[in-house]
Amino acid sequence: MSLATASRVLNGSTRKVAESYRERVDAAAEKLGYTANLSAQATARGTSAIVALLVADIGDVSFGQLASGVVRGAEEAGFVVTIADTDRDPERELRLVRTMRGQRPRGLILGVARNAGSDSAGLQNELTALAAVGCHIVVLGEGEPGQRSISLGNRVGAESLGTELAQLGYRDAVVVGGLEGLRASDDRIDGFTAGFTAGGGTVAAVRHGATTREAGYAAARQLLADGLPEGTLLFGISDVVAAGIASAVRDAGREVGADIAVAGFDDIPTSRDIGPGLTTVRAPFAALGHRALRAAVETDWQPDADPPLTLDVVVRGSTPRRST
Amino acid sequence: MSLATASRVLNGSTRKVAESYRERVDAAAEKLGYTANLSAQATARGTSAIVALLVADIGDVSFGQLASGVVRGAEEAGFVVTIADTDRDPERELRLVRTMRGQRPRGLILGVARNAGSDSAGLQNELTALAAVGCHIVVLGEGEPGQRSISLGNRVGAESLGTELAQLGYRDAVVVGGLEGLRASDDRIDGFTAGFTAGGGTVAAVRHGATTREAGYAAARQLLADGLPEGTLLFGISDVVAAGIASAVRDAGREVGADIAVAGFDDIPTSRDIGPGLTTVRAPFAALGHRALRAAVETDWQPDADPPLTLDVVVRGSTPRRST
DNA sequence: TTGTACGCGTTATCAC
C-alpha cells in the first residue's frame, strides 16, 4: 500500500481509512516499533507540538511544582515541554527566546518575574515575531495586551493572610523582602497591608530586598537589633525569606511564635518544618502551571474562563493566637 | 546569491565563505529576524539538538537542582532540553520514552529510580531502539552495560556521614526510609552502616519505607512509642524523611539534638531550617545534572573521565557532639 | 476511499 495511507492512519487524520488497512498499518507499526519523527512532522505541518517553558530560576523551590503542572498538562494534550533558565539575565532571556523560536513552538510560557515596564525593545520584538508565527505567548503574572496572561492571585492571597493574622490578634507588622517595582511582590505587599489594616492592624514598615533566605535573615537581624517589641509580626514575602527571618529571630535569642511571629508565602514543601511550623499561604503553583499550559496550546483561549485559583491560608505555630 | 551559501554561513559549516557574502547574509538575517528552523534542521541532518530528561517526580525538591545543571550544560553545548515526568509509573515511563524517541534526541537522561533488575522488557527494547538510532542513553545511578551511567556517590557520602557521626560520639543508630531493593537507598544504608560501625557505632535496625515526609514521621513515631533511649541517632534516608522524623520527635515531646539526634541526606535548600538545623550530606545534584548532560551529548564519553563528585557532610544542630 | 506528487525548510553532494 502507499505511504499516504499509512500516514493517514498513524496521525489522526480526518480522512477515513478502511478498517483492514488500518489494522495492517497498526500491526506493522507495532512490529517495527515505528514512531513518527516529530521533527519531520513539524516541518511538514509548519507547526510543532512543543511548548517552551522559560523561567527565571529553575533551582527555585517552587519551580518544580510549576513544571509539574505544565508537564502533566502537556502529556494530557500530547505536547512536549522544553525548558530553559534565564538566570534573571535579560540578555540571556533574549537569546533563549530566540532559541525557542527556532523550535517554532505552539506556545511559550514566560515565568520570568519582571519589573513593571522594564522589558527591552528587543525582547518585545522577539515576542511579537513569535506571536506572528502563531505561537501563543502566555506570561505568568501580568502581561502586555495581546499576550495571554494568567496570574496566581498574589494580592488576594496575601490579603487573606493579613485578615487572618489580624483576627489572630496581631496589631503590628513589618513586611520583609520583595524588590521594589516587582509586580508579584508588590501585590503581596499591597494585599497583606490591605487585609491587615482592615482587620485593625498596622504595617509599620516595608523592608524591600531580594527574595532570598540571606536577605530575609539580614533584614530581620537589623530589625531585631533596632529593637522589636514582643508580639510583632514579621511577614516574609516568600517562605524562603521567612525561613531567613525565623533563623535570625532564633539567633537573636528570641522565640519564633510566642515572642516574634513570622509568616511567609508559598507554602513550600518544607515550610511546616521551619521553626515551629511556618504560617503561610498555599500558592497552587502546580495548578498555575497546568492552566498556563492550556493557555499555551488552546486555539481559542479566554482570559477569565477559569475561576481564580484558590490560595488558602495555613496557620501554623509561628503565629499562635495572641491573647490580648 | 544561493540558499546554499546562506546556509553555510548561518550554521557553523566547516566550509569557507567569502567575507563579503558572510557580512551580507548576517546583515539580512539580522534585519529579517531570521532564526533557523530547528525541526527542519533536524530532518535534514537526521539528528536533532535535543536532550530528553525523564525523571520520576518533577515535584521532588532535588529535581530543580538536577534540572538546573542539565539546562545549564545544555545551553553551553547548544542543546535544548525536553522534560517529562513518569510519576513512578512504569507503563507511563514506557510511553514517554517512546514519545521522546519521536524527537530523535541526541541523548536521553534517565533519572528514574528503579528497583535492581526490575526493568520491563518493553522498556529495554525501547531503549535499545533509541540507542540504535544514535541516542545516548545515560542513566542516573547504576545502568545496564552499554548504557552510559553516572552516579552520585550515595555510598561514599553516607559512609562519610556515618564516620562523622560516630566521631561525634553517637553509638546507636536506626536507619529510616528507603524502599527495599532500591539501589540508591541501599547504597546510602550500606554506606552509612559501614562508616558508623567502623567508627564504633551500631546500627540497631533499618526501617524500610517510602522516601516521604509522612513515611518518616510514621516510622519515627512507632520507634519512639516502642521506646528510644536518649542519645539515639535516627538517620533518614533523605532530608525529606528526616524532616518527618524530626517532626515526630518533637510531637513525642522529645527534643531534636540534645535528646534524639537526627540526620538526613541531600541537603535540600531548607534543611538548615528544619528543627535546630539538620545534619546531612550535601548531594551535588546540579553537578550531577551537568555531567549527565555532557554524557548525553559527547560523542565519545569515558565512564570515569571525571573524578567522583564530592559529597560533603554538613553537621548542624540536630546532631550535637555527644559528651560521653 | 486510495494513490500520486509536491511542498515544508534545511543540509549535503556534487559539479562548476
Add this chain to the structure above:
DNA sequence: GTGATAACGCGTACAA
C-alpha cells in the same frame, strides 16, 4: 569558493 539539486521524513492537495 559557489551554485544547482537531491535528499530528509512526513502531510496533504489533487487526481484517480
